[in-house]
Structure formats: C-alpha cells, structure tokens
Amino acid sequence: xxxxxxxxxxxxxxxxxxxxxxxxxxxxxxxxxxxxxxxxxxxxxxxxxxxxxxxxxxxxxxxxxxxxxxxxxxxxxxxxxxxxxxxxxxxxxxxxxxxxxxxxxxxxxxxxxxxxxxxxxxxxxxxxxxxxxxxxxxxxxxxxxxxxxxxxxxxxxxxxxxxxxxxxxxxxxxxxxxxxxxxxxxxxxxxxxxxxxxxxxxxxxxxxxxxxxxxxxxxxxxxxxxxxxxxxxxxxxxxxxxxxxxxxxxxxxxxxxxxxxxxxxxxxxxxxxxxxxxxxxxxxxxxxxxxxxxxxxxxxxxxxxxxxxxxxxxxxxxxxxxxxxxxxxxxxxxxxxxxxxxxxxxxxxxxxxxxxxxxxxxxxxxxxxxxxxxxxxxxxxxxxxxxxxxxxxxxxxxxxxxxxxxxxxxxxxxxxxxxxxxxxxxxxxxxxxxxxxxxxxxxxxxxxxxxxxxxxxxxxxxxxxxxxxxxxxxxxxxxxxxxxxxxxxxxxxxxxxxxxxxxxxxxxxxxxxxxxxxxxxxxxxxxxxxxxxxxxxxxxxxxxxxxxxxxxxxxxxxxxxxxxxxxx
Numbered sequence: 001x002x003x004x005x006x007x008x009x010x011x012x013x014x015x016x017x018x019x020x021x022x023x024x025x026x027x028x029x030x031x032x033x034x035x036x037x038x039x040x041x042x043x044x045x046x047x048x049x050x051x052x053x054x055x056x057x058x059x060x061x062x063x064x065x066x067x068x069x070x071x072x073x074x075x076x077x078x079x080x081x082x083x084x085x086x087x088x089x090x091x092x093x094x095x096x097x098x099x100x101x102x103x104x105x106x107x108x109x110x111x112x113x114x115x116x117x118x119x120x121x122x123x124x125x126x127x128x129x130x131x132x133x134x135x136x137x138x139x140x141x142x143x144x145x146x147x148x149x150x151x152x153x154x155x156x157x158x159x160x161x162x163x164x165x166x167x168x169x170x171x172x173x174x175x176x177x178x179x180x181x182x183x184x185x186x187x188x189x190x191x192x193x194x195x196x197x198x199x200x201x202x203x204x205x206x207x208x209x210x211x212x213x214x215x216x217x218x219x220x221x222x223x224x225x226x227x228x229x230x231x232x233x234x235x236x237x238x239x240x241x242x243x244x245x246x247x248x249x250x251x252x253x254x255x256x257x258x259x260x261x262x263x264x265x266x267x268x269x270x271x272x273x274x275x276x277x278x279x280x281x282x283x284x285x286x287x288x289x290x291x292x293x294x295x296x297x298x299x300x301x302x303x304x305x306x307x308x309x310x311x312x313x314x315x316x317x318x319x320x321x322x323x324x325x326x327x328x329x330x331x332x333x334x335x336x337x338x339x340x341x342x343x344x345x346x347x348x349x350x351x352x353x354x355x356x357x358x359x360x361x362x363x364x365x366x367x368x369x370x371x372x373x374x375x376x377x378x379x380x381x382x383x384x385x386x387x388x389x390x391x392x393x394x395x396x397x398x399x400x401x402x403x404x405x406x407x408x409x410x411x412x413x414x415x416x417x418x419x420x421x422x423x424x425x426x427x428x429x430x431x432x433x434x435x436x437x438x439x440x441x442x443x444x445x446x447x448x449x450x451x452x453x454x455x456x457x458x459x460x461x462x463x464x465x466x467x468x469x470x471x472x473x474x475x476x477x478x479x480x481x482x483x484x485x486x487x488x489x490x491x492x493x494x495x496x497x498x499x500x501x502x503x504x505x506x507x508x509x510x511x512x513x514x515x516x517x518x519x520x521x522x523x524x525x526x527x528x529x530x531x532x533x534x535x536x537x538x539x540x541x542x543x544x545x546x547x548x549x550x551x552x553x554x555x556x557x558x559x560x561x562x563x564x565x566x567x568x
Contacts, residue, residue, distance in 0.1 A: 336541020
C-alpha cells in the first residue's frame with residue numbers, strides 16, 4: 001500500500017512539473033503566469049518530498065552504514081572541496097593561456113599600453129553617450145506599444161551603435177586579460193596599467209549592460225525587438241537576453257569582486273594616470289548604486305532562462321498543433337458565401353478596405369477570441385489600383401502599376417496572378433503559408449463576411465498599402481507576436497499597414513502575455529468608434545442562402561458567440 005502511494009506521489013510530482021513548464025512556455029494566466037508556475041513547481045516539490053518520506057525506514061536502517069563510509073575522512077573531503085574552489089577561481093581570474101603581451105619588450109609594451117589606454121577612455125566615453133541616447137529612446141516607448149517602422153529603425157540603429165562600442169570594450173578587456181603574466185616586480189607600472197585597462201572595460205561593460213536592461217524592464221515589445229537577429233553581427237539573436245544573463249554570471253561577479261580587491265594593491269603605480277583611475281572609480285560607484293536593484297536579477301535571470309528554455313522547447317509543439325488544427329473542420333458543409341455571392345459587391349470595395357471573415361465549424365475558432373477569427377486587407381486588382389490612385393501627386397506621371405513594377409516587382413507579379421478559376425488577385429492576407437495574395441472569391445469563401453473602411457485619404461491609403469506590401473511572402477507567425485516583424489498574423493498585417501497613419505488607433509490586448517489585436521477587436525472598435533471606421537458590407541449565410549445584412553447589425557456582431565455549433 002505504501003509503495004502504491006509513493007508511486008502516485010511521484011506521478012503527481014512529474015505532472016505538476018510539466019504543468020509548470022507549459023505555463024512558463026505559453027504564458028498562460030498572464031500577467032501572473034510566473035506565480036502560477038511557481039505554485040505548480042511547489043506542488044511538484046511537495047509531492048516529491050512526500051514520496052521520499054516513504055523511504056525513511058530504509059534510510060534509518062542504512063544510516064549507520066552511510067556514516068561509516070565518511071567517518072575519518074571529513075578533513076580530506078574539506079581540503080579536496082577547497083582545492084576545487086581554488087582551481088576554479090584561479091582559472092577564471094588567471095586563464096590558462098599565453099598572452100600576446102608577453103612577447104613584447106618593455107618599451108613596446110609601454111607604447112602599446114599608452115595607445116590602448118587612450119583608446120579605452122575614448123570608447124568608454126562613446127559607450128556612455130550612446131547608452132544615454134539608447135535609454136532615452138527606450139524611455140519614450142510605452143509598454144505593449146507596437147512600434148512604427150521609423151521608430152523601430154531608430155531604436156535598432158542606436159542599439160547596433162551601442163553594441164559596436166560594447167564589442168570594442170570587450171576586445172580591449174580580453175587583450176589585457178593576461179595582465180598577470182606581466183612580471184609585477186620588473187614592470188610594475190605596465191602590470192598595473194594592463195590590469196586597469198582590462199578591469200576598467202569590464203566595469204564599464206557591466207554598468208552599461210545593467211542600465212540598458214533596466215531601461216527595458218516592463219517593456220516586452222522592446223525586449224523582443226532587441227533580441228531580434230542582427231544582420232551586421234552574423235544574424236545573432238537573443239543578444240539582450242545574453243547580456244542580461246552576463247550580469248549574474250558567476251565568472252563576471254568573481255572578476256568584479258577580485259578586481260576591486262586587487263586594484264587596491266596596484267593603485268599606487270598609476271598616480272600619473274588619474275583619468276584612467278577616475279573612469280574606473282566612476283563605473284564602480286554606479287555599480288554599487290545599482291547593486292540593491294541588481295540583486296533581484298539573481299532570482300529573475302535563472303527564471304528567465306528557464307522560461308526561455310521552456311518556450312523554445314514548446315514552440316515547435318505549439319506551431320505543429322496550430323498547423324494541424326488549421327486543417328480540421330468538423331463539418332463537410334460547403335461555406336455559405338460562394339464566388340457568385342461576392343462578385344456583385346466588388347464595385348463597392350476600394351483599395352485599403354479591411355475585410356472580416358468567419359468560417360464556421362473550424363477548430364481554430366475555439367482558440368481565437370471573439371466571433372470574427374480572421375481579417376485581411378483589400379488591395380484591389382492592378383486595374384482598380386491604377387484607377388483609384390490616378391492623379392495622386394506622389395506618383396507623378398506614373399501609374400500605380402508602373403510604380404509597383406519599378407519598386408515592388410514581386411508585388412507586381414503577385415497581383416498579376418490569377419486563381420484556379422481565372423479570378424484576379426485582390427486581397428493581401430496572412431494565413432497558414434504566410435503573407436499571400438488571393439482573389440476576393442477565394443478569400444471571401446466563408447460563412448460571414450464584412451468590410452470596414454478607414455477615414456484615410458488616398459495618400460494615406462497609398463502609404464498603408466506600401467506598408468503592407470513589405471510583408472509580402474513573410475511566414476505566418478505561429479507565436480502570434482506583434483512585437484516582431486519577422487513573421488505575420490492576419491490582424492497584425494492590417495494593423496501595421498495603418499499604424500503610421502494614426503487613423504486606426506486600436507489598443508493592444510493582452511492575450512497569454514502577448515500584446516496583440518484579435519480580428520474581432522476591429523469590429524468591436526468600430527462599434528465603439530463609428531467616426532473612425534465605416535461599415536461598407538455585411539454578408540451572412542444560412543440554410544436559406546446568403547443575405548446582405550443591415551449594416552447597423554455589424555457594430556454588435558463582435559458580441560455574438562464564437563462556437564460553431566451555435567451558428568447555422
């Protein structure tokens with residue numbers, strides 16, 4: 001009986017641990033998902049402890065034997081443990097590798113140090129100036145704000161400039177990391193100066209990284225942006241995450257502490273270099289001032305690491321599940337709205353219109369908030385675009401088609417395609433394969449279809465379309481994240497097209513810890529702000545056919561139940 005109970009406790013422990021992992025990966029119960037994960041983790045530990053309690057009898061029987069193994073070896077074990085710690089510290093503080101500095105003569109080394117000391121001071125000042133600019137720009141961003149392209153570019157430029165200077169300090173830090181190989185007795189000044197150059201750059205790196213990550217706290221959009229791959233650095237990603245982890249890296253903390261102590265011993269050798277000494281002291285004072293706040297990173301960093309591992313392991317599963325669900329429809333009934341139902345309404349549409357669509361009986365409807373689960377952007381055909389933008393000053397003497405062919409050849413080719421029934425491409429949308437062009441007949445092959453129009457003028461619609469075109473052929477974003485532009489979801493494509501115009505100020509909603517806009521929110525926003533969006537068309541299908549519904553019904557349609565079995 002006790003054995004069976006112990007096995008059940010172990011099973012419960014494993015289940016709770018897995019639940020904690022899933023909650024961290026999916027951010028379920030956001031913004032309190034970490035607390036929930038901790039509760040599950042605590043239950044897992046409690047269950048494990050309970051199972052161990054069942055082993056107490058066995059432990060008591062063998063306790064005497066266990067003690068006998070270690071009896072008489074306490075001193076040896078303590079000494080061995082101390083030696084392991086000593087070797088580790090020695091390897092961190094004095095790496096077992098030869099330094100290029102040892103091959104230089106005294107004069108050559110002095111000249112090298114003089115040049116690099118000046119370079120180091122210059123880079124540190126530049127790093128500080130760039131950090132101030134970057135932190136100031138980050139401070140302008142509100143949490144959960146979707147950044148406009150110009151703002152994104154400015155932030156990424158400042159981020160790359162700051163990173164470049166940070167890399168320069170790292171090069172100098174590593175160059176003089178072998179300062180201990182310079183004989184202190186014969187070259188005391190060179191030894192001390194090499195130490196201060198290496199240690200000074202370490203201190204400036206640490207405080208700069210701390211201040212940047214501190215500015216990013218609570219700004220999830222910024223954190224995601226600064227973790228995006230950087231082409232100029234070999235497409236390395238997760239750089240902000242890596243730098244943040246370095247703040248609590250035991251090797252860096254050991255070097256900071258040991259360096260502070262060692263600096264007192266060699267301080268007297270640098271009386272003629274007060275500026276170098278002053279810069280390091282300034283960095284250390286800043287580190288000391290932030291230590292109280294930085295101490296919380298000791299808890300947050302391991303948790304962030306666990307969260308990242310959980311997310312990376314879970315994302316392929318999430319993607320595959322979402323992909324498989326997109327193919328599942330629990331009814332074989334054809335969609336209510338067919339090509340012949342939508343074609344008569346094409347003349348009422350214009351480029352830039354927002355399309356809302358619902359397909360009943362799809363499993364994916366259950367995971368998307370609200371009645372309307374999909375949205376798309378009506379671009380219009382090449383002929384419609386030429387006619388609509390005819391005379392637009394931005395185009396000069398060119399047609400829209402000529403502008404596309406010259407500047408967006410892929411878009412021009414995409415719009416010239418025809419679907420399998422020879423219908424023209426008129427709709428840009430993000431769906432399972434990615435961002436694609438579809439004919440209106442294919443896109444509107446659904447059960448409910450609506451069209452909303454912004455109050456933008458032709459110039460703003462022109463710009464909105466160009467904003468959407470840059471996302472053509474991007475993959476579908478199975479992570480549903482508005483903070484990155486590497487992949488797109490349907491509502492993100494529409495929102496980011498109009499975001500720079502300021503004419504579609506829909507607030508982001510928190511869904512599983514991510515700031516996004518469900519398609520249903522476009523209709524909800526229209527219902528609450530009829531002066532921002534105008535209804536153009538609302539089609540409903542039923543057993544009796546397709547009906548052009550009264551436009552007044554559209555504003556409350558977002559309140560309808562989303563479950564398929566409650567629809568026709």
